[in-house]
Amino acid sequence: MIKKISLILMVLLLIPSVTTFATTSQELAPIVDSIDMAWMMLGAFLVFFMHAGFAMVETGFTRSKNALNILMKNMMTISIASVLYFLVGYGLMFGDTLGGFIGTSGFLLQGHTDQIGFFVFQAMFAATCATIISGSVAERMKLSSYLMLTLFMTGVIYPVVGHWIWGGGWLSDLGFVDFAGSSVVHLTGAVGGLMTVLVLGPRIGKYAKGKVNVIPGHSIPIGALGVFILWFGWFGFNGGSTLAADTSLVPSVIATTLLSASAGVVASGFYSYMKFKTIDATLTLNGALAGLVGITAGTANVSPIGAIIIGFIAGIILVEAVQFFDRILKIDDPVGAITVHGICGIWGTLAVGLFAVEGGLFYSGSVALLTTQLIGVLSVILWTSIATGTALYAVTRLGAIRVSREEEVTGLDFSEHGSSAYEATNSIYNENLEVSQEFGVGLLKRLDGIEHKRTETSQ
Numbered sequence: 142m143i144k145k146i147s148l149i150l151m152v153l154l155l156i157p158s159v160t161t162f163a164t165t166s167q168e169l170a171p172i173v174d175s176i177d178m179a180w181m182m183l184g185a186f187l188v189f190f191m192h193a194g195f196a197m198v199e200t201g202f203t204r205s206k207n208a209l210n211i212l213m214k215n216m217m218t219i220s221i222a223s224v225l226y227f228l229v230g231y232g233l234m235f236g237d238t239l240g241g242f243i244g245t246s247g248f249l250l251q252g253h254t255d256q257i258g259f260f261v262f263q264a265m266f267a268a269t270c271a272t273i274i275s276g277s278v279a280e281r282m283k284l285s286s287y288l289m290l291t292l293f294m295t296g297v298i299y300p301v302v303g304h305w306i307w308g309g310g311w312l313s314d315l316g317f318v319d320f321a322g323s324s325v326v327h328l329t330g331a332v333g334g335l336m337t338v339l340v341l342g343p344r345i346g347k348y349a350k351g352k353v354n355v356i357p358g359h360s361i362p363i364g365a366l367g368v369f370i371l372w373f374g375w376f377g378f379n380g381g382s383t384l385a386a387d388t389s390l391v392p393s394v395i396a397t398t399l400l401s402a403s404a405g406v407v408a409s410g411f412y413s414y415m416k417f418k419t420i421d422a423t424l425t426l427n428g429a430l431a432g433l434v435g436i437t438a439g440t441a442n443v444s445p446i447g448a449i450i451i452g453f454i455a456g457i458i459l460v461e462a463v464q465f466f467d468r469i470l471k472i473d474d475p476v477g478a479i480t481v482h483g484i485c486g487i488w489g490t491l492a493v494g495l496f497a498v499e500g501g502l503f504y505s506g507s508v509a510l511l512t513t514q515l516i517g518v519l520s521v522i523l524w525t526s527i528a529t530g531t532a533l534y535a536v537t538r539l540g541a542i543r544v545s546r547e548e549e550v551t552g553l554d555f556s557e558h559g560s561s562a563y564e565a566t567n568s569i570y571n572e573n574l575e576v577s578q579e580f581g582v583g584l585l586k587r588l589d590g591i592e593h594k595r596t597e598t599s600q
């Protein structure tokens with residue numbers, strides 16, 4: 142009897158505490174939701190800012206006569222992608238699935254208005270995928286053709302891949318892991334860039350008389366600034382992909398992102414020194430991006446030590462793959478986008494199957510996850526190659542996608558925009574061509590001389 146009375150008294154004493162806890166939880170729920178939304182929006186802002194980084198990297202690593210054209214491509218990419226992803230892309234990616242292959246609802250966010258914050262975050266990713274192509278085709282593709290390809294990429298090609306992996310599609314059902322987009326975003330964009338470069342061909346003067354000519358960028362400081370911006374924005378790219386301010390997850394994601402990027406820089410710097418007896422600036426800068434792309438798939442699934450190893454290997458892969466594409470395959474990629482986002486994207490996706498704390502080969506002894514990752518990589522490559530090839534076929538039916546020889550030598554700033562990013566001087570046009578021609582650099586030099594004479598006469 143005494144025990145029963147004691148139990149009743151304990152229950153009565155606990156009731157106020159339970160009621161208070163329930164009331165407190167209900168009151169805190171809106172606050173927690175607001176903090177989670179603020180974190181995701183901060184991630185979206187940082188990914189948006191990454192496009193400034195892409196613009197600076199592409200501009201700095203290419204010639205000054207094309208700087209304005211590259212800036213316009215990046216500005217137009219994020220603008221077109223945002224609108225088109227709202228109209229079509231989001232529905233194809235996150236709508237009700239059709240056999241696990243494509244979404245069929247949610248166009249114009251119909252029925253998904255409560256997910257508008259999530260849409261903003263994902264729209265930034267769609268634009269990132271498309272802008273990867275911009276760097277690989279720099280200095281020789283018509284702006285109109287590039288923008289048409291951007292329509293295909295952000296409207297169909299990227300959303301289909303996203304549906305397979307993030308939208309409840311067949312790859313996610315298999316257990317494929319790509320936390321923030323090594324394959325969804327980076328590999329998809331790189332394969333699109335590779336297919337386009339194969340159609341375009343190399344820049345004039347890049348491969349001449351059996352030689353591989355270096356066409357240096359006009360401003361490594363601008364390129365370096367772009368890398369720092371991208372690295373900074375990547376904390377939002379990976380960290381924001383948690384979709385909530387989860388204290389048990391966000392710090393580890395940020396830490397693995399930092400460590401992998403740092404290891405990529407160290408590896409590419411020292412490895413380039415071993416190969417070339419000097420620390421190559423552009424390779425070392427790209428080493429940071431290699432490490433970032435490499436960790437993006439598994440940033441929430443690997444340990445800090447695993448992140449360092451992944452980034453270090455990505456930095457070495459970068460140096461070798463850039464040389465392989467340039468000197469063996471003779472694929473002209475001015476900024477190394479195909480290697481950074483494609484080859485390192487493949488490595489990062491497969492690395493999940495090796496280093497994931499849960500299911501990775503080195504932890505579980507099982508190859509099941511690694512096999513699934515390989516299936517996913519091959520599927521993304523196959524789909525993106527076929528889809529991009531089809532899109533390029535459609536675009537080329539409307540006309541040539543490459544500018545003329547005269548326009549390419551003169552610079553796309555003049556031919557596409559009738560202006561230039563810098564004052565025309567004799568020292569800023571890096572060419573592997575003779576100056577005595579009737580167009581391009583020779584013409585610019587003569588015009589520059591006329592301007593100097595006119596200035597002296599007026600004085």
